Amino acid sequence: MLLAGPDQRLQFANAGFTRMFGYTEAEVIGHRLIDVLAGRDTDPALIHEIHHRVPSPGGHHNEVLVYTRAGRPLWVSGLVNPVFDDAGRLLHLVYVLSDITLAKIHEVLQYKVLDAMLHEQSLGKVMSLVCLEIERIAPGLAATVLDVAHGGSGTWLRGLAAPSLPAEYADWLQHLVVAPEAVLHCCEERVVVAVPEDLLLDPGANDALDAPYRLLLRQLDMAACWIRPIEAKNGEVLGAFVFYSRAPHHPDAFEQRLVELCTPVCALALEREKTRAHLHQLAFYDVLTGLPNREMLYSQAERELDEVALSVSTLAVLVIDLDRFKLVNDSQGHAAGDALLREVGERLTRCVRGIDLVGRLSGDEFAAILPSCSVEHAAVAAERLLNAIAAPFALEGGVVNPGASIGVAMFPEDGADMDTLLRHADLAMAQAKVDGRNCSRFFNDGMNRVAQERVALESALREALGDGQLCLHYQPQMFCGEGRPLYGVEALARWHHPRFGNVSPERFIPLAEECGLIGAFGEWALTEACRQLADWRSRGIAVPRVAVNLSAQNFQDVGLAVRVAACLRSYGLSPDSLTLEMTERAMLDSAEGVQTSIHAVHSLGVHLSLDDFGTGYSSLSYLHRLPMKELKLDKSFVQDLDDSPAARSLIQSVMHIGEGLGLTVVAEGVETQSQFDFLHDRSCAVVQGYLFARPMPAEQLERWLDERYPPRRSGTGAGVLGL
Structure with a gap:
């Protein structure tokens, strides 16, 4: 309790004031109370209001943040009662101050945060409320909450609430990746402080927040930061508080106490959210396989169907039913059946694309939803799933060879809604059972014929x-120079089938990639081309080099260079006799091993050529870093030369790129004399196309060489034709 005169200057202070604030009576006599107690974060507007309302009759009440003599913040409830004489003149002011700091904190915890949780507010809203209330009680702070997220790439902390920070920072916080273990490590003492001229975190600690984070904080004019992990009772890290201050100070006892009391409530909210997520998992995901159950799959499929309908695309619905599954249950028990169902779920998940959906409908029946899927792709996908399911599976009672029947329905041909599509796919699956099991059938007869032909073509390719x-x-x-000497030959695959006739490479090469044959296909082409070149050399036919096309999947094989070296060695060929052509897709492929394979092949001395340049990403940043020897100008540009100024400009640009990087530019698809003249005038190094020769069998090529480059033979088989 305190007593002041009409001028608000103190005349008396009791012992309770001294105990609460640390000032002696002598130190405050003659001073205004608010001037004594105001501090760093005391609201100046409230001070102004108190100063002007104090003399008013009837007294008044305020809650205000003030500071002790030692600088410790306190929330106080201040009651001011004016004392007037009979004439109405103000004689005294009586102040009654009560410490309500803990009450303030409990108000946040009990009446606001817990109330929000009881009323089913979202986790983000609850945490934003916590942050805002902390900032209201401790105005010098800005608070944020991070929570632990789990995903395929591991565990990290992500932004959950940052209500008082600028929108761009809150957005950036959503993408912050900080390992929870790093937060614990750098917060072993629970507090880490920064000042502008130092690192954000203690230089001796393991800095969990990177340099861009520190720079951003400085841009926000933040001078201090500390982190407090939010832990469950078992010590698991559920999230973290991050507090910022524009004043470079360590957190005081009041701020620490505030955080200590709020942290358990936040832990409760985060644990509650985990429980809700678990209940959601139980409600919408199959307990045995972890796949979406019928309800969840149906809901997700409906959303996919809406998006596909808007984009005027197609979608496939596959119903997959295991064949003779009851025999496994009956002969080996339900535990064995459960193990098989889990394995099938994993196999199905591994076989689909990232955009596809897989779920368990019931019992031994599964479903796959394939958006943006053509009929042919659906046939390939069904065959891939059948093969994956059919792989032997070891159980305690022995090895089983599971099989399945698959029915396929296509949107929009077979139905406009998921109910219809699932029903039609189920009917098609039943037909697959009738047709002998372990096969797939389309609901539409026309689609079924396409699918069967597609499967037959794949089988034929395997045999071929x-x-x-x-x-x-x-x-x-050929070189473009006088006489057009031979530069080399490109090996191109051809397939003649007794039933299908001549099958176009545009058809069977993608088929080989889709059905997993491209590795064997590439190895066959490499071996056959090297064998043929060695045969020509042994007979004195001087073909300088042979070019073989390889796919992106071939370059994903880290053993490619070893196989190329072995092939060259077995046929006695020098590495510079071989050129391997890759597409821009292969060059830019981020799969592990692609870059390693490219550099390993180059280190052998084999030439590398970038095929179809200009039709893909045309990434010059990759081009100058990779050991390319050639650029192959795509024939689509060459064919447009006569009619398209843009094509002519693009070709000239490619010429300049090749010249600048020291690469040989090969123009393919040259069919007219005017096209050749244009390329020749622009100093194109090498040309190929129907103007000179079509692709031909080895024997026919030999006759063509006889006619064009007599004599073609030398004693050693060396040399370049036409020179």
């Missing part, structure tokens, strides 16, 4: 790789 149906034709590549 082993029985000699495939062959290589060779198209000459």
Whole structure:
């Protein structure tokens, strides 16, 4: 209790004041109370209001943040009662101050945060409320909350609430990646402080927040930061508080106490959210396989269907039912059946794209939803799923060879809604059972014929790789100089099937990639081209080099360079006799091992050529870093030369790129004399196309060489034709 005169200057202070604030009576006599107690974060507007309302009759009440003599903040409830004489003149002011700091904190915890949780507010709203209330009680702070997120790439902390920070910072916080273990490590003492001229975190600690984070804080004019992990009772890190201050100070006892009392409530909210997520998992995901259950899959599929309908695309619905699953349950028990169902769920998940959905409908029935999926792709996907399911699976009672029947329905042809599509796919699956099981059937007969033909073509391609149906034709590549000496030949795959006739490479090469044959296909083409080149050399036919096309999947094989070296060695060829062509897709492929394979092949001395340049990403940043020897100008540009100024400009640009990087530019698809003249005038190094020769079998190429470059033979088989 205190007594002041009409001028608000103190005349008396009791012992309770001394105990609460640390001032002696002598130190405050003659001073205004608010001037004594105001501090760093005391609201100046409230001070002004108190100063002007104090003399008014009837007294008044305020809650205000003030500071002790030692600088410790306190929230006080201040009651001011004026004392007037009979004439109405103000004689005295009586102040009654009560410490309500803990009451303030408990108000936040009990009446606001817990109330928000009881009323089912979202976790983000609850945490934002906590941050705002902390900032209201401790105005010098800005508070944020991070929570622990789990995903395929691991565990990290992500922004959950930052209500008082600028929008761009809050957005950036959503993408902050900080390992919870790093937060614990750098917060072993629970507090880490920064000042502008130092690192954000203690230089001796393991800095969990990176340099851009520190720079951003300085841009926000923040001078101090400390972190407090939010932990469950078992010590698990659920999240973290991050507090910022524009004043470079360590957190005082009041701020620490505030955080200590709020942290358990936040832990409760985060644990509650985990519980809700678990209940959601139980409600919408299959307990046995972890896949979405029928309800969840149906809901997700409906959303996909809406998006596909808006984009005027297609969607496939596959119903997958295991064949003779009851026999496993009956012969080996339900535990074995459960193990098989879990394995099938994992196999299905591994076989689909990232955008596809897989779920368990019931019992031994699964479903896959494939958006943006053509009929042919659906057929390939169904075959891939059948093969994956059919792989042997070891159980305690022995090895089983599971099988499945798959029914396929297509949107929009077979139905406009998920109910119809699932029903039609189920009918198609039943037909697959009738047709002998372990197969797939389309609901629409026309689609079924396409699918069966697609499967038959894949089977035929597998046979063709082993029985000699495939062959290589060779198209000459010539220098543009006088006489057009031979630069080399490109090996191009051809396939003639007894039933399907001549199958276009545009059809069977993508098929080989989709069904997993491209590795074997590339190895066959490489071996056959090297064998043929060695045969020509042994007979004195001087073909300088042969170019073989490899796919992106071939370059993903880290053993590619070893196989290339072995092939060259077995046929006695020098590395510079071989050129491997890759597309821009292969060059830019981020799969592990691609860059390693490219550099390993180059280190052998084999030439590398970038095929179809200009049709893909055309990333010059990759081009100058990778050991390319050639650029192949795509034929689509060459064919437009006569009619398209843009094509002519693009070709000239490619020429300049090749010249600047020291690369040989090969123009393919040259069909007219005017196209050749344009390329020749722009100093294009090498050309190939129908103007000179079509791709031809090895024997026909030999006759063509006889006619164009007599004599072609030398004693050693060396030399370049036409020189």
